[in-house]
Amino acid sequence: MEEKKKTVEKSVGFTEEQEALVIKSWNAIKNNSGDLSLKFFKKIFEIAPAAKQLFSFLKDSNVPLDQNPKLKSHAMYVFTMKLGATHFKSGVKDAHFEFTVTANTYYNSRK
Template sequence: MGYTEKQESLVSSSYESFKQNLSGNSVFFYTIILEKAPAAKDLFSFLKGSAGVQDSPKLQAHAGKVFGLVSDAAGQLRATGTVVLGDATLGAIHIQKGVVDPHFVVVKEALLKTIKEASGDKWSDELSTAWEVAYDALATAIKKAMT
């Protein structure tokens, strides 16, 4: 069974909830990443040299892009059953920054915790699975572009 219309809808609606508090959710997302992988701080230009995660337009823009890409991946999965990167430079950027497989695991965990926080009482196993499948497909596409 492919990615369902309901899964796509769950991701889309919870992405809208995420964007309602972009500032707070962005800080939450990167705080989780740095708790799990403190050295990852150097992978993000907007976090280098800072004492911790501080809200900024660059932080919000990057978080918005990450979550937006996963939401777009959900739409692609529903429509075509696969994810194709719209930005051909994503693989090269991840290589340049030194991103490796364990980083994708950390980001996935932070993404799910952030969506759980943003979704509040709408959180469910079904919602989690919808985001996990979309994220995994996006991560696979990025890793493929990194080779």
């Protein structure tokens, strides 16, 4: 199991500073994660609108993001799961995480 964890950590490729930012951001937002998880994804899609195409439930949807029950559910799930391992298994690439770092930085700076 330890070997698998190392593989996941290497594939994500966060620097120590980025990892510290993610942890700091999570500690700041975890008590209001329901609302903020949806805002987080909305910010990602504002930064990278094409990222919606990575989500089967958003590809052809005309439902506004804040009213999309599948996005709300996914956002909460993402905020409560083992991020690295699950994203690695889903095939999320390093480039996709760059948007999350930008969104994290945005919300962390608004504190």
